[in-house]
Amino acid sequence: MVAPKMRKGTIMDKKEVSPMITWLKIRCSDEKNFDFRPGQFINLQVSEDSYRSYSICSDKPGGDIELVALTGVPGLGANYIKNLQKGSPVSFVGPSGRFFYHVPARKRVIFLATSTGIAPFIPMMKLAVGDKEVEAVTLIFGVRNEEEVFFEDKFKKLEKSGKFKYLISLSGVYGDLKPPYYPGRVTALLPEYLKEGTDFYLCGNMDMIRDAFEIIKGAGLSDFAIYTESFNPNL
Numbered sequence: 705m706v707a708p709k710m711r712k713g714t715i716m717d718k719k720e721v722s723p724m725i726t727w728l729k730i731r732c733s734d735e736k737n738f739d740f741r742p743g744q745f746i747n748l749q750v751s752e753d754s755y756r757s758y759s760i761c762s763d764k765p766g767g768d769i770e771l772v773a774l775t776g777v778p779g780l781g782a783n784y785i786k787n788l789q790k791g792s793p794v795s796f797v798g799p800s801g802r803f804f805y806h807v808p809a810r811k812r813v814i815f816l817a818t819s820t821g822i823a824p825f826i827p828m829m830k831l832a833v834g835d836k837e838v839e840a841v842t843l844i845f846g847v848r849n850e851e852e853v854f855f856e857d858k859f860k861k862l863e864k865s866g867k868f869k870y871l872i873s874l875s876g877v878y879g880d881l882k883p884p885y886y887p888g889r890v891t892a893l894l895p896e897y898l899k900e901g902t903d904f905y906l907c908g909n910m911d912m913i914r915d916a917f918e919i920i921k922g923a924g925l926s927d928f929a930i931y932t933e934s935f936n937p938n939l
Contacts, residue, residue, distance in 0.1 A: 708747075708800040711735065715792040716768055721854035722847075724776030725820060726785055727761075730769040730794060737766045742805055742827035743933070746771070746798030748781070756781035757935075759823035759907075760799065763830060763858075772820050772854070803907070803933040805831045810927065811839045812902040816890050816916055818846040821908025822855060824933065828905065833865045841868045842897055846890035846912070848876035891915045898923040903931070910934040 717729040732738040740760050746769065747755040758771040775782040788794070805828045813832045815825045822845055832841045841862075847853055859870040873890045874881065881887055894916055904920055906913050913934040920930055 708798050710795065710797050711738075713769070713794045713796060715788050715790055715794060718788060718790060720775075721772065722776075722852045724774060724852055725854055726773050726775040727854075728771045728773065728785065728788070730771070730796070732769065733793075738769055738799075739765045740769075740799035741765070742831055743803040743824045744799040744801040745824070746796045747800065748784075749795040749797075750781045750784040754780055755797065756784075757800075759801075759820070759933075761823040761826040761855075764827055770826075772823050774820055801933075803931065804828075805905075806903065806929065806931060807835070807837075809835050809838050810901045810903045810929070811837065812897075812899060813838050813841045813905070814894075814897050814902055815841070815843045815905045816846075816894065816907070816912070817843070818890060818908030818912050819852075821933070821935070824907055825905065826855065826858060829862060829868070833862055833868050839867060843868070843870040844873060844890045844893050844897075845870060846873040846875055846908070849874050850877070850885065891919060894919055895923075898925065900925055900927045902928050904928065905931050907933040908935070 712733040713730040716731045719727055721727045745757050745759040747757050750756050758773055761772055762770040773785050775786050817825055832838050862868040870884055871893055872885050873893055874887055875889050877887045906916050913932050
């Protein structure tokens with residue numbers, strides 16, 4: 705595993721993928737092929753003495769570093785990222801973290817994410833889909849409304865594998881919706897997937913992590929595992 709260290713980089717691309725979220729692509733200046741383990745993060749320097757942590761959402765290691773950041777709410781990190789332009793120099797420490805895809809996996813893998821909690825799952829889900837030990841991979845992804853959905857193109861691409869499906873939970877929407885959209889919180893969709901032989905990965909809002917953990921633990925399963933990464937909004 706690559707040890708975290710201070711690195712330099714350049715913004716290669718940047719765009720708003722929803723009213724709340726900004727996507728960045730960074731090219732590491734001092735390492736041609738930036739390596740990381742899916743699930744890891746970098747600490748981006750956002751002022752002279754301040755850093756913010758962002759999970760890497762690149763499809764795979766060995767190239768540019770892709771991140772998503774919550775920028776729809778003012779904050780030191782959010783304001784810094786909003787002011788970045790293509791060609792802007794950046795500094796960061798990484799890769800860091802011990803939130804990984806575990807092998808050998810069980811035959812079912814469930815990913816639960818809210819907002820930018822989806823970031824580490826982008827490369828992890830690709831590993832799960834390609835894992836011969838896994839029969840079914842399911843993502844339950846939560847945002848407030850359809851306008852805030854992002855990365856659905858990536859989900860549709862994984863869906864072509866034949867063993868991946870995704871559900872999008874809209875916590876601020878009520879009434880009937882057409883799949884893959886569902887009203888309510890991600891935890892409302894979880895009980896249908898409480899089956900033996902399942903690995904559960906949870907990432908996002910700490911309240912969601914706690915509630916999902918209690919639901920899974922209360923299901924009486926004997927063959928399962930829970931892996932978590934919780935965070936507060938990184939502003």
